[in-house]
Amino acid sequence: MNMRRRRRVPLAPYLFVLPFLAIFVGFALYPMGFALRLSFTNWRGAGLLESVGLANYRYLLTSEDFWGSLGVSAVLWLLVVPLQVVLALAIAVALNRARLRGLFIGALVAPFVTPLVAMSQVWIVLFDKDFGAVNSALTAAGLPAVGWLTDPTWAKPTLALLVLWRTTGYAVVLLLAGLQSIPPEVYEAARLDGAGAWTQFWRVTLPLAMRTISFYVVIATLTVFQLFAEPYVVTDGGPFNSTRTAGLYLYGHITNSDLGLGAANSFLLVILVFGLSLASIRILRPREDS
Amino acid sequence: MKRLGSAGRYAFLVVAALASLAPLLWMVASAFKPGASIITDPFTFDPRTATLGNFREMLDTVPIGVGFRNTAIVVAVKGAITMLFCPLAGFAFAKYSFPGKRLLFGAVLITLMLPTLVLLVPLLLQMSELGWVNTFSALILPGAVDAFGVFWMRQVIAAIPDDLLDAARIDGCGDLRLFGSIVLPVIRPGLAALGVLTFINIYNDFVWPVVAVNDQQHQTLQVMLATLGQSITSHQLGADWASVWGQLLAASTLAALPVFVIFIVLQRQLIKGVMAGSLKG
Numbered sequence: 001m002n003m004r005r006r007r008r009v010p011l012a013p014y015l016f017v018l019p020f021l022a023i024f025v026g027f028a029l030y031p032m033g034f035a036l037r038l039s040f041t042n043w044r045g046a047g048l049l050e051s052v053g054l055a056n057y058r059y060l061l062t063s064e065d066f067w068g069s070l071g072v073s074a075v076l077w078l079l080v081v082p083l084q085v086v087l088a089l090a091i092a093v094a095l096n097r098a099r100l101r102g103l104f105i106g107a108l109v110a111p112f113v114t115p116l117v118a119m120s121q122v123w124i125v126l127f128d129k130d131f132g133a134v135n136s137a138l139t140a141a142g143l144p145a146v147g148w149l150t151d152p153t154w155a156k157p158t159l160a161l162l163v164l165w166r167t168t169g170y171a172v173v174l175l176l177a178g179l180q181s182i183p184p185e186v187y188e189a190a191r192l193d194g195a196g197a198w199t200q201f202w203r204v205t206l207p208l209a210m211r212t213i214s215f216y217v218v219i220a221t222l223t224v225f226q227l228f229a230e231p232y233v234v235t236d237g238g239p240f241n242s243t244r245t246a247g248l249y250l251y252g253h254i255t256n257s258d259l260g261l262g263a264a265n266s267f268l269l270v271i272l273v274f275g276l277s278l279a280s281i282r283i284l285r286p287r288e289d290s
Numbered sequence: 291m292k293r294l295g296s297a298g299r300y301a302f303l304v305v306a307a308l309a310s311l312a313p314l315l316w317m318v319a320s321a322f323k324p325g326a327s328i329i330t331d332p333f334t335f336d337p338r339t340a341t342l343g344n345f346r347e348m349l350d351t352v353p354i355g356v357g358f359r360n361t362a363i364v365v366a367v368k369g370a371i372t373m374l375f376c377p378l379a380g381f382a383f384a385k386y387s388f389p390g391k392r393l394l395f396g397a398v399l400i401t402l403m404l405p406t407l408v409l410l411v412p413l414l415l416q417m418s419e420l421g422w423v424n425t426f427s428a429l430i431l432p433g434a435v436d437a438f439g440v441f442w443m444r445q446v447i448a449a450i451p452d453d454l455l456d457a458a459r460i461d462g463c464g465d466l467r468l469f470g471s472i473v474l475p476v477i478r479p480g481l482a483a484l485g486v487l488t489f490i491n492i493y494n495d496f497v498w499p500v501v502a503v504n505d506q507q508h509q510t511l512q513v514m515l516a517t518l519g520q521s522i523t524s525h526q527l528g529a530d531w532a533s534v535w536g537q538l539l540a541a542s543t544l545a546a547l548p549v550f551v552i553f554i555v556l557q558r559q560l561i562k563g564v565m566a567g568s569l570k571g
Binding site for chain 1: 295299300302303306307308309310311313314316317320328329332333371375376378379381382383386388391394397398400401403404405406407408409410411412413414415416419431432433434435437440465466469490493494496497500501511512515516518519531532535538539541542543545546549550553557558560561564565
């Protein structure tokens with residue numbers, strides 16, 4: 001506080017913030033503004049800007065491919081997030097008062113920090129239809145081989161499994177932090193009232209962990225709707241676009257040099273992503289004490 | 291009953307931990323397996339037959355050294371910028387009051403919430419405008435003063451007692467020296483966690499590098515790794531699957547190695563960073 005009174009025009013804080021500000025203006029604010037302008041043009045990377053009004057937005061909003069890519073992301077969300085929350089919560093509850101916690105957490109978080117591209121390559125090899133280890137195990141057990149990455153029905157679940165496997169440890173770390181912020185006295189009071197482990201979970205743990213859970217759901221939603229590297233490396237959107245996520249579809253505009261369209265697509269995704277996060281916060285918000 | 295419940299808890303945790311580690315262990319083990327055994331015998335590993343053959347073949351076919359070098363350059367420069375300027379901005383936000391502070395901090399929060407994916411097209415446009423496509427500048431500068439780092443460091447520095455800073459000031463300590471000789475030493479644990487997280491984030495980054503760079507001269511390791519299967523098959527016509535996969539897994543193992551080392555040596559800092567980083571959308 002004293003510091004504030006000493007100088008009337010503080011110069012130092014502005015200088016300290018300047019590098020951040022320069023990067024922010026140069027590589028976020030300015031490009032976003034430019035892209036907003038471009039989203040109303042049919043620019044393809046060269047030449048004059050030619051306005052096309054809302055044509056890009058209209059095209060996307062009536063395009064089967066655009067909605068299809070959102071559909072793929074939505075299905076992946078359904079395959080990953082609900083299961084993951086239940087699984088991560090179960091692991092976090094089990095870990096909460098377990099010994100060797102650090103060791104378990106280490107094992108669970110390892111996939112999250114391992115390079116995504118490396119793990120995507122492992123998925124390709126493991127789930128190959130003809131020579132993959134998963135199918136070897138299946139055929140050895142007398143079951144038919146499955147085209148995990150070549151059959152449109154199976155490609156999404158196989159990709160979802162990669163996401164689930166990679167990010168569950170992260171969810172556990174986050175939920176565990178939420179569980180540990182619950183004061184032990186609450187459990188003690190519940191025990192004195194004769195609540196068993198099961199009742200404690202439903203009446204104490206779950207309601208008090210709801211904030212953390214909804215926070216994680218928001219993060220997971222953002223992650224799934226931005227999913228890019230996994231489908232890019234593992235399936236390249238195939239087979240038959242069955243894994244062409246919203247992110248991959250957006251990237252397609254770049255490789256086609258359809259930059260005006262890509263810019264419009266970016267802004268539609270911004271709206272969608274913010275809308276989804278708001279919606280999940282709203283839906284999962286803990287109800288006021290009744 | 292209680293003991294049974296406890297045994298069940300540990301059994302569950304052990305299964306979860308093994309499921310989590312299995313694909314990683316499989317990757318490393320398979321990278322050392324000889325010949326066709328990756329395909330014919332995927333589930334056993336005999337350490338006596340372990341070989342570096344896959345690694346040797348891979349190093350002969352793909353210029354993975356170039357990828358490592360490029361990633362090292364990006365990690366070093368971008369990491370240094372982040373590690374210096376995030377705490378500096380965090381310091382300003384935590385311990386000074388100045389006109390426009392709220393507005394500027396709003397910029398931090400907006401950047402924090404902005405999904406990476408939606409910046410791809412805008413940034414790419416800007417890179418081509420600047421003539422920066424296929425340059426290290428494009429890989430390094432966008433996102434260099436990470437908004438999350440600023441946000442986090444602000445919280446860490448806010449916890450430093452004002453009295454400590456005031457005392458140093460009375461002793462005639464200037465703003466920059468205050469930062470260098472009081473703030474930085476005090477927040478060392480936080481800095482360590484930021485450092486580990488920054489390394490992992492930049493090292494693993496894929497989405498932006500794959501868009502910003504399309505020549506091999508500047509490809510980062512992850513970008514190179516993404517299309518490695520194709521490059522191996524195009525270099526070695528008629529190579530059999532087992533050999534291609536062996537090389538692919540060898541390269542993946544090599545790419546994961548720096549992260550594994552950090553993970554084992556600095557796990558505490560890493561978990562701390564991952565937890566704090568959960569704010570990053």
